[in-house]
Amino acid sequence: MTPTQLRTFAAIARHGSSRGAAGELGVSEAAVSSHVAALRKELGDDLFHRSGSGLAFTPGGLRLAARAVEMLGLQDRTLHEIRAAGEGQRVLRVAVSSLFGEIAAPGLIELFSSRADDLQVEVSEWSPDQFARLITARIVDVAIGPEAKSAGDGIHTKQFLRYQLVAVVGAQHALAGRKLKPAAMAEATWLLGPSAVDATSSVGRMLRHFRVPEARQRIFPNHAAALTEARQGHGVALCPAHSATAELADGRLVRVDVPGAMVDGVWATFALRRDDASPLANEIIRFVSTPRAIQAMLTGSGANIARFKPRVHVTLWS
Known part of the structure; x- marks a missing residue:
């Protein structure tokens, strides 16, 4: 399986059609079909069938869709971390809800990132209903936002404020x-x-x-x-x-x-279980409940979330 094939199959699962996947990836439907055919041949599974209401995935196809997202997320994360390591940097990727991102994140992230010169923090704003997917796919290390009744299997939630x-x-x-x-x-x-x-x-x-x-x-x-x-x-x-x-x-x-x-x-942290989470994720989860962190979140840093130090990268997602 190649990353291109996995990216194609993940796009098909998202859109429920080859046409939608082709549009997202900027390729022809023939190219999408070629990648699907290669996956079917290698895995010995039809992966999905066409039906009147769209695509019907086989059990193997559903499993591949989930694994494809995880593998691609891990690949992107690895590439990013390798580049950061070459520059002598550790990277922590944090997803935040809009209210927390605007009110409390500036003080928290500025204080946390100032504790080490080799630490780079990336903050992205997401809807909380996406937290479990982002964490499971390893797109982010930790998410911070309103407490959820059910965060999902394998996700550890910790209230802090x-x-x-x-x-x-x-x-x-x-x-x-x-x-x-x-x-x-x-x-x-x-x-x-x-x-x-x-x-x-x-x-x-x-x-x-x-x-x-x-x-x-x-x-x-x-x-x-x-x-x-x-x-x-x-x-x-x-x-x-x-x-x-x-x-x-x-x-x-x-x-x-x-x-x-x-x-x-209630604001809470969301991450993989302790043994599966990255060391930096466990570190910030411990840090958010300390008196210094609480004070920073309540009083702010005086900086807008988009005006952190250069080592803090902020991406806003719709």
């Missing part, structure tokens, strides 16, 4: 200073960050609690932009209570006075 998400408005907003009934929240304009699209997030839970229709939701590229709009009186925003303490104290922001306008959340 609780937070409270509160609904706020600008001082001049019509809802400021009023005692409200829950129904009023469904009629307000909500100014939200990317985590609003994740139904399992704290933001998603609050939107469901108030039955906020999609027509009343405005989603911004980041949570800071949503909060800026809220300061100007354009709607209701959500933010961790600890990050808005000063503005709540001086009146720039006002907490919405309605039952349910605060929800508890």
Whole structure:
């Protein structure tokens, strides 16, 4: 099996068709068919059959699809680590949820990466429902974000920080200073960050609690932009209570006075079981619960996540 054949088969599994795989890879359907034929001959398995509703994979084909993703992820990781090793660098790849990435990751990653000159940290932003896949495929070493009820087989989860998400408005907003009934929240304009699209997030839970229709939701590229709009009186925003303490104290922001306008959340680490995880993954998992790390996450580093030191590489994924 060659990496090209595996990459082709993984693309077929993702798209459910040879045409979709060809489009992703930028090759002809004939080239895709050629790679599939070579795999079938080598493995002695049909791998999949065409049916009226798409492709039906054999048990061997399903297993190959899963293994292909893992092997390609390991190959990419190995190539990257070899290049980094040639430069005398260790590499830690971290996936983060959007809210954690914006609020807490800058302080944590800057402090962690400053502990050693040979350490390179790569941070990428993903939806939490992708964490298990990324870890299993070894695309990342560790993921950090909201706790999940079921992280998946072989994934170890460790809680390390609780937070409270509160609904706020600008001082001049019509809802400021009023005692409200829950129904009023469904009629307000909500100014939200990317985590609003994740139904399992704290933001998603609050939107469901108030039955906020999609027509009343405005989603911004980041949570800071949503909060800026809220300061100007354009709607209701959500933010961790600890990050808005000063503005709540001086009146720039006002907490919405309605039952349910605060929800508890827990951030956790996700990685392979201790014996299978990389040494750096185990190291940062231990580090996140230390007092220094907690302080850094709560107070921040003063740097935007995209403005870390050069050795910290940030990639944002849609």
